[in-house]
Amino acid sequence: MFxxxxxxxxxxxxxxxxxxxxxxxxxxxxxxxxxxxKLWSLRGAGFAIxxxxxxxxxxLLVAVHGKLVILPFEVRSDQSTPxxxxxxxxxxxxxxxxxxxxxxPSKKPDDQRYVVTSKNxxxxxxxxxxxLPYVEIPRTSPLNKGATVLEAIKxxxxxxxxxxxxxxxxxxxxxxxxxxxxxxxxxxLVAKFSLGGGEKTIAISASKEQGYQFLIRRAAVxxxxxxxxxxxxxxxxxxxxxxxxxxxxxxxxxxxxxxxxIEAARENYSAALQADSSADLARLHLGTAEYVSxxxxxxxxxxxxxxxxxxxxxxxxxxxxxxxxxVLRYINREGSCDGIYRYLLxxxxxVRSWQKSDEPPSEIDELLLWSTAFRRAASFLFPDKSCxxxxxxxxxxxxxxxxxxxxxxxxxxxxxxxAEPNRYAEGDVTRYRFxxxxxxxxxxxxxxxxxxxxxxxxxxxxxxALELGAEIQRQRDKLPVERQRxxxxxxxxxxxxxxxxxxxxxxxxxxxxxxxxxxxxAVDQLRIAQRSSEPPxxxxxxxxLADLELGRADAxxxxxxxxxxYNGLPSFPGAFDESYFPFGMLIEKPARRCxxxxxxxxxxxxxxxxxxxxxxxxxxxQGNGSAALAVTVELRASIDSSTQWTxxxxxxxxxxxEAKLKPKNRKSLDLKALLxxxxxxxxxxxFLKFDIFELAEIAKDEKLLTTLKGEILFPAYYQPKIxxxxx
Numbered sequence: 001m002f003x004x005x006x007x008x009x010x011x012x013x014x015x016x017x018x019x020x021x022x023x024x025x026x027x028x029x030x031x032x033x034x035x036x037x038k039l040w041s042l043r044g045a046g047f048a049i050x051x052x053x054x055x056x057x058x059x060l061l062v063a064v065h066g067k068l069v070i071l072p073f074e075v076r077s078d079q080s081t082p083x084x085x086x087x088x089x090x091x092x093x094x095x096x097x098x099x100x101x102x103x104x105p106s107k108k109p110d111d112q113r114y115v116v117t118s119k120n121x122x123x124x125x126x127x128x129x130x131x132l133p134y135v136e137i138p139r140t141s142p143l144n145k146g147a148t149v150l151e152a153i154k155x156x157x158x159x160x161x162x163x164x165x166x167x168x169x170x171x172x173x174x175x176x177x178x179x180x181x182x183x184x185x186x187x188x189l190v191a192k193f194s195l196g197g198g199e200k201t202i203a204i205s206a207s208k209e210q211g212y213q214f215l216i217r218r219a220a221v222x223x224x225x226x227x228x229x230x231x232x233x234x235x236x237x238x239x240x241x242x243x244x245x246x247x248x249x250x251x252x253x254x255x256x257x258x259x260x261x262i263e264a265a266r267e268n269y270s271a272a273l274q275a276d277s278s279a280d281l282a283r284l285h286l287g288t289a290e291y292v293s294x295x296x297x298x299x300x301x302x303x304x305x306x307x308x309x310x311x312x313x314x315x316x317x318x319x320x321x322x323x324x325x326x327v328l329r330y331i332n333r334e335g336s337c338d339g340i341y342r343y344l345l346x347x348x349x350x351v352r353s354w355q356k357s358d359e360p361p362s363e364i365d366e367l368l369l370w371s372t373a374f375r376r377a378a379s380f381l382f383p384d385k386s387c388x389x390x391x392x393x394x395x396x397x398x399x400x401x402x403x404x405x406x407x408x409x410x411x412x413x414x415x416x417x418x419a420e421p422n423r424y425a426e427g428d429v430t431r432y433r434f435x436x437x438x439x440x441x442x443x444x445x446x447x448x449x450x451x452x453x454x455x456x457x458x459x460x461x462x463x464x465a466l467e468l469g470a471e472i473q474r475q476r477d478k479l480p481v482e483r484q485r486x487x488x489x490x491x492x493x494x495x496x497x498x499x500x501x502x503x504x505x506x507x508x509x510x511x512x513x514x515x516x517x518x519x520x521x522a523v524d525q526l527r528i529a530q531r532s533s534e535p536p537x538x539x540x541x542x543x544x545l546a547d548l549e550l551g552r553a554d555a556x557x558x559x560x561x562x563x564x565x566y567n568g569l570p571s572f573p574g575a576f577d578e579s580y581f582p583f584g585m586l587i588e589k590p591a592r593r594c595x596x597x598x599x600x601x602x603x604x605x606x607x608x609x610x611x612x613x614x615x616x617x618x619x620x621x622q623g624n625g626s627a628a629l630a631v632t633v634e635l636r637a638s639i640d641s642s643t644q645w646t647x648x649x650x651x652x653x654x655x656x657x658e659a660k661l662k663p664k665n666r667k668s669l670d671l672k673a674l675l676x677x678x679x680x681x682x683x684x685x686x687f688l689k690f691d692i693f694e695l696a697e698i699a700k701d702e703k704l705l706t707t708l709k710g711e712i713l714f715p716a717y718y719q720p721k722i723x724x725x726x727x
Contacts, residue, residue, distance in 0.1 A: 066144075068143055068195075078185055089182055093178075093219055096219075096220040097220050099248070100143075103244060103247050103251075134234070143227075177196065234281040235279035235281060236279070246289070247265075266286065283309060284318060287322050296334040296339075299329050299330040303327055310350075323350060324347050325369055327339075328369070331343070337386055360409065371407045371409075375446065379446045411439060434472070444461055445465050445501070447461050448465060449643040457504075472488055496544070500645045501643055503519050506518060522548065522645075523549075526548070527545070540607070547609040551646050554584075562608075569602065571599060575588055575592040575595040593618060597622065609639070616635070619631065620661060632657055636654060639654065653687070655669075656669075671701065675707075686713065689712050
C-alpha cells in the first residue's frame with residue numbers, strides 16, 4: 001500500500017493533466033459547422049421530416065396513379081356498427097372489382113388479347129377454353145390498372161388514416177376516386193357511391209338477410225355497367241356474378257384438376273343462364289364445362305348447348321368446334337350405334353362445311369376435328385358394328401382403308417402445319433402436337449383392330465402404334481410434374497392395349513412365350529395407369545389388371561385388384577363371405593346377394609370381364625337364369641370379337657358358366673378329365689375347381705363330389721338356397 005502511495009506521489013503535473021477527461025472545447029467565432037451537426041439541430045430535424053413527408057406523398061401518388069381509388073365508406077346507422085365497417089366495405093368492393101379485372105383482362109398494345117390462363121390440356125376444346133371469356137376490361141378504364149384502397153396506420157386499437165388524409169388534400173386532381181356511404185336503417189342496407197366529381201350517385205339496396213356480400217356483388221356489377229368497364233357487356237347484370245363465379249371455378253379446375261371445381265362451374269353457368277336465358281356467352285361456357293365430363297349424359301347436354309348457338313351470332317365458330325368435338329366425345333364414351341344415329345349426320349354437315357372441295361380444312365382446330373371425325377366414323381365400319389351400312393353411306397366410302405387414309409392425311413397435314421416457323425406460339429404447338437400424336441396412335445390402333453377382325457393381323461402397324469405410344473409417354477415424362485397430370489393422363493393404358501393387341505396376334509401364331517412376355521409388359525403399364533390423376537382411368541386400370549390376372553389363372557391376384565377397384569363403394573366387402581377371399585373367390589352372402597349383384601353391375605358397366613363372370617354366377621344362384629344367360633351371351637360375343645388377349649382361364653370359366661345355365665352344354669364336358677387338367681392343390685385354379693364342384697352338384701355326381709370335397713381347400717360350402725330373388 002505504501003509503495004503505491006509513493007508511486008502516486010512521483011506523478012508529475014503533466015501526467016495528471018493527461019489523465020483528466022477531455023472537455024468540449026468552445027467553438028471559436030466564425031468556425032464552420034459540420035453537416036451532421038446541422039442535421040441534429042431543431043431546424044435540421046424539421047427539414048428531414050419535410051423531406052420524408054414529400055417522399056411519402058410522391059410514393060402515394062405514384063402508387064395510385066392510373067388506378068381506381070376507393071375511399072372508406074361513411075357509415076350512417078341507427079344501430080351499433082363496428083368502427084372499421086366503412087373501410088372493410090371499401091376493401092371488399094376493391095377485391096370484387098379486381099377479380100373481374102383478372103378474369104376479363106385487357107388487350108395488349110399490339111391488339112392481342114391476354115390469355116386468361118396457360119391451359120394445360122392437350123384436348124382441343126379444353127385448349128380452346130383459353131380463348132374465353134371473349135370479354136375484356138378496356139385499356140382506357142381506371143380498372144385496367146386495378147382498384148385499391150388506402151391503408152390506415154394502426155397504433156394499438158387506433159387506426160390513423162394518414163394516406164387518406166394526404167390523398168384527399170393533395171390528390172384533388174385524381175378523378176378516378178370512388179366515394180360513398182353505407183346506410184343501415186332497420187333491416188335495410190343501402191350503399192350510395194359516386195366516381196369523381198359532379199357525377200350522379202348510384203344507390204344499391206339489400207336486406208340484412210341478403211347480407212353485405214350481396215350488396216358488394218351488386219355494387220361491382222352496377223359500376224361495371226355504368227362506367228362501361230366491360231366490353232361488350234355479355235349478359236344481364238343479374239347473371240354476371242354467377243358467370244364470373246363459374247369462370248373462376250373452371251380456372252381452378254384447370255389448375256387443380258379436381259371434379260368439385262368443374263361441378264361448381266356447371267352449377268354457376270347454369271344459374272347464369274337461368275337469370276338470362278339469352279346469355280350466349282354463358283351457354284358457350286356451360287357447353288365447354290359439360291364437355292369435360294366422362295358421363296355420356298352430361299356430354300349430351302354439351303351437344304345440346306352448342307347446337308343452340310349454331311344458328312349464328314358472335315360465337316358461331318366456337319360453337320361449331322364445340323359441337324363437333326362433343327359429338328365425337330359422346331360417340332367414343334357411349335360406345336354403341338345410338339350416338340351415331342342421333343348425332344353423326346349433323347356433325348358431318350358441319351365438318352364438310354370446313355373443307356374446300358374434298359381437301360382438308362386449313363384452320364388447325366377445324367383440321368384436327370375433321371381428321372378425328374373420319375377416324376371415329378371408320379371405327380364404326382368394322383364387321384361387328386350394326387350401324388356400319390349407315391356410316392358407310394354417310395362418309396361416302398365403301399372402302400374402310402380410304403376412310404382411314406383421310407384421317408391419316410389430315411393428321412399428317414396438321415403436323416406439317418404446326419412445324420412451320422412462327423405460325424403458332426410455342427405453347428400452342430406443344431398442345432397441338434400432343435393432340436395429333438394421341439389421335440394418330442388411336443387411328444393406328446383402329447387399323448390393327450380391323451386387321452385382326454378380318455383375319456389378316458398386321459403386326460407391323462401394331463408395332464408402330466406401340467412405338468408411338470411409348471414416344472408419347474417419353475415426351476410426357478419430360479414435362480414438369482404439375483403438367484403431366486393433364487397431358488395424356490391415360491397413355492399408359494393405351495400402351496397396355498397395344499401390348500395386348502400384339503399378344504393376341506402372337507397367341508394366334510402359337511408363340512406362348514412371347515405372348516406371356518407381352519401380357520406381362522401390359523400389366524406393368526396398367527400398374528402405371530392406376531396411378532393416373534384421372535379417377536376413371538384409375539378404375540379402368542384396376543379392372544383391367546383384375547381381368548388379366550384372371551386370364552393368367554391367378555385368381556388371388558385378380559381378386560386383389562378387384563377388391564381395390566370396388567373399395568369405397570357401398571356394401572363392400574360386407575356383401576361377401578370374406579373367408580373365401582384367400583382362395584381367390586368372391587362368394588356373396590345369400591342374405592346380401594342383391595347388394596353383391598349391384599356391385600357386380602357397376603363393374604360390368606365399367607367393362608370388367610371378371611365382374612361380368614361373377615355377376616352371371618350371382619344371378620344364377622339367385623334363381624334369375626334368364627338374366628344370367630343374357631350376361632354370358634354378351635360376354636361370349638365380346639370375348640370372341642376381342643382384338644386383345646383375354647386369357648385361356650377366362651374362356652374356361654365362361655364355358656363352365658354356360659354349362660351351368662345350358663343343359664345341352666353339360667353333355668360335352670368331361671368333368672373328371674377337366675379336374676385332372678387343373679392339377680392337384682393348385683391354389684391359382686381353385687376358382688375353376690369350384691365351378692366343377694357346382695357342375696357335379698347339378699349333375700348329382702356323388703362320386704365326383706366326394707373326390708372334390710377331398711381336394712378343394714376352401715371353407716364351408718356356400719348356402720345354395722335362393723334368397724331375395726327380386727332385388
